[in-house]
Amino acid sequence: MRIGLVRHFKVEQAVPQGWKTAGELQAWRERYDCAPISPASVDLGPTRWSRCICSDAPRALKTAEVIHSGPVEVTPLLREFDFAAFRTGGLRLPVGAWKWVLRLAWTSGHGSQRAARDDFRQRVQAMAQMLDAETEPLLVVSHGGMMMHLAKELIRRGFTGPKLGVADHAKLYLYERD
Numbered sequence: 001m002r003i004g005l006v007r008h009f010k011v012e013q014a015v016p017q018g019w020k021t022a023g024e025l026q027a028w029r030e031r032y033d034c035a036p037i038s039p040a041s042v043d044l045g046p047t048r049w050s051r052c053i054c055s056d057a058p059r060a061l062k063t064a065e066v067i068h069s070g071p072v073e074v075t076p077l078l079r080e081f082d083f084a085a086f087r088t089g090g091l092r093l094p095v096g097a098w099k100w101v102l103r104l105a106w107t108s109g110h111g112s113q114r115a116a117r118d119d120f121r122q123r124v125q126a127m128a129q130m131l132d133a134e135t136e137p138l139l140v141v142s143h144g145g146m147m148m149h150l151a152k153e154l155i156r157r158g159f160t161g162p163k164l165g166v167a168d169h170a171k172l173y174l175y176e177r178d
Helices: 022-034 058-067 095-108 114-132 144-156
Strands: 002-007 051-055 072-075 138-142 172-176
Touching: 002 144, 022 058, 022 095, 051 058, 058 072, 058 138, 114 144, 138 144, 144 172
Parallel strands: 002 138, 051 072, 051 138
Antiparallel strands: 002 172
């Protein structure tokens, strides 16, 4: 069994810099979700991918339609994780500090992020269960964070493939199991 994971094409929305409020970061995230992508070539290797499944985010769907010649199945299970809004008012922090605050709140199960984290973990498990039951080569187009967690779960289930940090855009990561 072969699973090919591909992160969507690069998004044409610059990462914010400087000091921002939580609200400004949320507004950036909304712009990012709607921003255009930069198509690129993707080497899908010699495998004939019988099916393609992708996240329901427009950037993932557009990527899947470009790289896969057949029909594309769309699922919300492959969505990127989301962060709930922080109620910090006008507090400004450097963007890098916000990343650490979000990671800490996410991993510690802080009340502001617990529901989003638990929903994401359930989606990873459900998607891994679906992939585990596949018998034909399947191409999966998703997002960096989802791919990192999904790859870890596939390896836990007996697949071989690379351990992922943040996946490169438009690059195939292959996971196989006999």
